[in-house]
Structure formats: structure tokens, C-alpha cells
Amino acid sequence: MSETTTAEIADKPGVHPAADEQDRANRKASSIEMQGLHKRFGRDTVALDGVDLDIRAGEFFTLLGPSGCGKTTLLRILAGLEEPDDGSLVVGGKNVTEVPPHRRSVNTVFQSYALFPHLSVRENLAFGLKMRGMPAAERHVKVDEIADFIKLGDLVDRHVDQLSGGQRQRIALARALICEPDVLLLDEPLSALDAGLRSQLQVELLRVQKRLGMTFVFVTHDQQEAMVMSDRIAVLNGGTIQQVGAPREVYERPVNAFVARFMGHDNLYPISNRQGGRLTTALGTLTAEDPGDGELLLIRPETLDLLPGKVEGDNHLTAKVAERLYRGSHAEFRLEIGDTTLQATVNNRGRHLPEIGETVTVAVAPEDLVTLHE
Numbered sequence: 001m002s003e004t005t006t007a008e009i010a011d012k013p014g015v016h017p018a019a020d021e022q023d024r025a026n027r028k029a030s031s032i033e034m035q036g037l038h039k040r041f042g043r044d045t046v047a048l049d050g051v052d053l054d055i056r057a058g059e060f061f062t063l064l065g066p067s068g069c070g071k072t073t074l075l076r077i078l079a080g081l082e083e084p085d086d087g088s089l090v091v092g093g094k095n096v097t098e099v100p101p102h103r104r105s106v107n108t109v110f111q112s113y114a115l116f117p118h119l120s121v122r123e124n125l126a127f128g129l130k131m132r133g134m135p136a137a138e139r140h141v142k143v144d145e146i147a148d149f150i151k152l153g154d155l156v157d158r159h160v161d162q163l164s165g166g167q168r169q170r171i172a173l174a175r176a177l178i179c180e181p182d183v184l185l186l187d188e189p190l191s192a193l194d195a196g197l198r199s200q201l202q203v204e205l206l207r208v209q210k211r212l213g214m215t216f217v218f219v220t221h222d223q224q225e226a227m228v229m230s231d232r233i234a235v236l237n238g239g240t241i242q243q244v245g246a247p248r249e250v251y252e253r254p255v256n257a258f259v260a261r262f263m264g265h266d267n268l269y270p271i272s273n274r275q276g277g278r279l280t281t282a283l284g285t286l287t288a289e290d291p292g293d294g295e296l297l298l299i300r301p302e303t304l305d306l307l308p309g310k311v312e313g314d315n316h317l318t319a320k321v322a323e324r325l326y327r328g329s330h331a332e333f334r335l336e337i338g339d340t341t342l343q344a345t346v347n348n349r350g351r352h353l354p355e356i357g358e359t360v361t362v363a364v365a366p367e368d369l370v371t372l373h374e
């Protein structure tokens, strides 16, 4: 364990900024290597179908995918709550495939708070330390430090049932952090919270992780949340990993149509004819610079320019505005080109934002067009 205490790295007056860096250096955040992980439930359910994944020490890593894709199973295997049928798991250079949960330096925060409702915040936070045999006086100090760190100092003597959902989730996080695990697993910890509180806690969680330099493995099915929080994301489907990459990579360069759709892309069009870079879809024919050999054309909504009226030119399409969602910083449009729809996002820099029913020209650059396989 690190010599530096949690309080020393808290962002409070009097703490030398170098304490942060020092603690990061001291803390032995762990890398995680998974190889060939398989898990089956009963005869018919394949939860994991050969997962190979490397997570770097100190990384905020997210497992993203639809319900039933195997995210929770993978997390439970990391925690030691589930045993893989096949494959190996190495944490911090040590093979822990057969090591029981309490002997791994891994802690978990679940979606439901999993706190003891009849105990005070202080008792909840101290629970794990008590189990480890830490003396009472030392526990007291440690609880105050962590409560301060996570900005719950004034709540420690309250009972858990007197707290709001957001406060309970912060306590659950504090309780997982207090034992200073090398790896923290988070299974949709924010999904029960309303939108405002959720985005506030997203920012807090990210700050805590960066400050502690711990390895976080975060599970979500919300692609926006994954993009905001993560250093890297693994997109799962049907127990297999589809793509691993930084948020921008996964959003801008999805490797297949599943990943593209899951990252929120709707502009996917079957290619009916192709001559070199000239690709024909239901939208018309467009020129792409280096489109690859996929059978679907992907057009990212934010790569489109909307010009008023009909403007002739290469890679120009004439469209009609069917829907406009004004969002202040930007506006989202649903455009109709014949029977086909196209989504466009336009940055609001005081430029013309077309009205519903208006005819516009959609312009797209050849380098922004890519093709994907189903």
C-alpha cells in the first residue's frame, strides 16, 4: 500500500500540489490482462465467447454494450465472483484466475448502493477496515479523510436512510475507495440517478480517478457516458469484443455497423453501386477519398454543411428540412432526400439555421466518408 494517505492527495488548501504526483507514483495501480475468457450459463447461454483484453494501469476503461452482451459477467470475473470456464486473468502481473475475491486487490461499486441501511455513514465506511482488523482510532481518521475527500464530511454521522440517492452513491464509492484497491470495478454506478445528478457525479468520479491514479473498469450501456468518462472503451456484443479504442476513435472510426449504431450513428446507407471512390446509395452518388470496401456508407452528422437553397457542386445533395431541434450550442436536423432521411448536426456560430420545410444543399467532404461492414 502507498505511504501517502488519502487526505494528503485531497484538493485542499495547504496540500502541496506535488503530493498528487507523488501519490500517483507510489500507488501501484494495476494493469489487467484477460486472455481467451469464456463463460457459459447452462447449455445455451454463452455470456463470454473468447475475450482478450488488456487494460493499462491507471486507466479509466469502460465496457460498453447492450443488455445481455456480457459486461457484468466480465466484471464479476474480474472481481472473482464468477469463475471463467476457460481463459486467464492477470492483475498487476499476477495470475488471479483462481484467487478468491477477498484476496484480490479489487473492489466493486454496484448500481444499487449495497450499503447497510441501519448503520451510519461512518459505520458503513469503516466496515471494510474493521474486517481487516484496523484499530478503531485509525479507522476514525481514515473515515474522516475519505469523507472529506469525497466532500461528505458533514454527513458522516447520519444514517444511510436519511440520505439522497446521489449521496448514497457517493458513500458507496467512498466505501470502495477507502481500502485503496489497485483496481476499482464500477457496474453502472450512476444509472439510478436523475440526469442532472448523474452528469455532476460523472465529473466527480472522473476527478477522483485522475487524482488517485487508480485503474477503473466501468460498465455502462450509455454511449454518451462512456465517451465522457473513458480513456478507452471496449464495445461488446454477444460476448465478444467488437472494438477497443479511445472515445474519438470508436465514435469517428467504428469498425463495423454494430459499433456505429451503438455509438449513435443513424446515417448508414447500403451501397448499390460503386466505381472507384464513387459510391451510389439511396441518397445519390458521392465521392469518397479512401472509403474502404464495406457495403454500408457511414455519414457522420457533424461532418455535413448545410447551405441555403440549391447549390450545384461536387458532393452536394439537395434536401428538405423535415425536423429541427435547436439546442443552443448546436442544432440537429432531420433532412429528407427523396424517401431517405439524413441527420445533420450544425454548430451554431451565428450562421443561418434553416427552418422546417426549407430547401437546403448538403455538402460533405470526400475524406469524411467511410464504409463499413454489417
Ligand SMILES: Nc1ncnc2c1ncn2[C@@H]1O[C@H](COP(=O)(O)OP(=O)(O)OP(=O)(O)O)[C@@H](O)[C@H]1O
Pocket: 041, 042, 045, 046, 047, 065, 066, 067, 068, 069, 070, 071, 072, 073, 074, 221
Ligand atoms: N447467473 C446467470 N445464470 C444464467 N444466465 C446468466 C447469469 N448471468 C448472466 N446470464 C446471461 O448471460 C448473458 C450475459 O449477461 P450479463 O449480465 O453479463 O450482461 P450485461 O451486458 O451485463 O447486461 P445488462 O446490461 O442487462 O446488465 C445474458 O444472456 C444473461 O442472461
